[in-house]
Amino acid sequence: MLYRENGQFKTSYRADQQIFPILQDRVAIGLLLVFAFAVVPLVAPEYLFRAILIPFLILSLAALGLNILVGYCGQISLGTGAFMAIGAYAAYNFQVRVEGMPLIASLLLGGVCATIVGVLFGIPSLRIKGLYLAVATLAAQFFTDWAFLRIKWFTNDSASGSVSVASLQVLGFPIVTPAQKYLFCLAFVVVFALLAKNLVRSHIGREWMAIRDMDVAASVIGIRPVYAKLSAFAVSSFIVGVAGALWGFVHLGSWEPAAFSIDRSFQLLFMVIIGGLGSIMGSFFGAAFIVMLPIGLDILGVRVGFDTAFAAHLTFMIFGVLIVFFLIVEPHGLARLWSTAKEKLRLWPFPH
């Protein structure tokens, strides 16, 4: 009754091409942003920031990046963790080695380094396709795992192999408290989500989707596979790299290569599958779901009284079942459920 578009006439192309064509959506998103930026930092307890909100924001950024590659361009990657690691370590090196490097610049430069390596590992995708490519991307994962463990230069010759960053500052403002970290991440996520959304509905995004749906047909109608695939790899690994840098700098503070292991790659892939392949919104749903599920199970475990080992195994099992469930029942993930709900709501309460 409240949610419908009757009477909202579009009189210009501009109005027709808005991201949220329905007024109620725009209002809701506006309110959500106000709530996230202004209300949450004031009221949320510290635990919520540390355990849920900050990991959720950063991982949804990484999932967003992966979704561009897997969901939009159809190039499956099992090496996302590697690009996060490259982002994090590159940003660390810029921060440590260059005197007076601004934080945001080193985070973005971390993303640039991830882009370069991403394009490098994307080159095989021009020849290798499908399942073979999926396995080949694992090469990136294992190679970076090894490189950051063994090549001492990357870790600034730290004896323990783990690196840590000192106090974070942006334009003179310190980023110390969880609320400040949260706002910092939120700003990144909002900007990147907006950029990604606009990118996927531009001509580049359409090229990606054409390649995904059928690459031979796409090249017949004049889309250059080289350009489309490599740009997807570049954009994806840039976003993933920045997310990795944020994960290291803001969430962890000090980290070692194990933080970006193959489990991280799978976790991100699951977020994308459960959230919805080829949907910006879906990346957020998927990240929220996967960040929250283990915490929820832990709390449940404490209530019901099973031990942590069992809770961990149960998490594995539930992840596994959910992946299969979503692939069978709703291959488009939570995002599709969301849009179905919206369709229903439009007609409610008189669906005729």
Added chain:
Amino acid sequence: MGFFLETLFGGLMAGMLYSLIALGFVLIFKASGVFNFAQGAMVLFAALAMARFSEWIPQGLGIESKVLGNVLAFVAAMAVMVGVAWVIERLVLSKLVNQEGITLLMATLGITYFLDGFGQTIFGSDIYKIDVGMPKEPIFLFQSVFEGGVLISQEDLVAALIAALLVAVLALFFQKTATGRALRAVADDHQAAQSIGIPLNRIWVIVWSVAGFAALVAGIIWGSKLGVQFSLSLVALKALPVVILGGLTSVPGAIIGGLIIGVGEKLSEIYIGPMLGGGIEIWFAYVLALLFLLVRPQGLFGEKIIDRV
């Protein structure tokens, strides 16, 4: 020279074990077009089942003989793997018929997670050992040819023999039996096979059971070498480059790919490793496979990929 040969043999043995796991991948891919990421989890699951049954069954039934206990445990573990195959076919594969390869791959990722969690829930998550009486002492070969001879672990030798035997048995099964013929027919063309009356569902259960059998054998060999623990499911990640190097659809490819990767890994670790800081075993196989695929995208013996619009 002696040292080189030792490394070479070590590589060949390790390669044989990789082939054993790779074989499971290839079998399933050939017959159902599913890239079974869960093969590693199946190895772990089978090994856990074997380790625990060989503990529980003698205790429960009061059997003294170790051989009988192990045989019973093997039968029980095999029964469990057939059960797993049946459940996977019923609940997952039959619902995903005609989906794209990538979707099926992701479904098997889900199965991987489920099996990892489920196996450790029912069988426990400690380190268990499987003792099937593999000889442990190393032996010396070619003592008359070289100074000091070549040192070879008997355990590896037995493992390689078992792997070779398994391959021979599977080859016979595929070439000579009616079921094997049906499997090959399904591999060639699902629809054609179905139209002449081959029941797809049953064939898939059989294939997954055969892969479960390969997983069980691999699990026992790896398990008695390293102990049965969670890291066993990661061993399978090493078999992935083997499969793509050899070609996803080729059984000989899995064997030869395994040997190439095994030897390449060991030799590179010793002769190139020190230059790069060591530990390059982790990624060498992948990079080798990746570079190789750049030249031949379908692997050594894989079928040529032809795209049509």
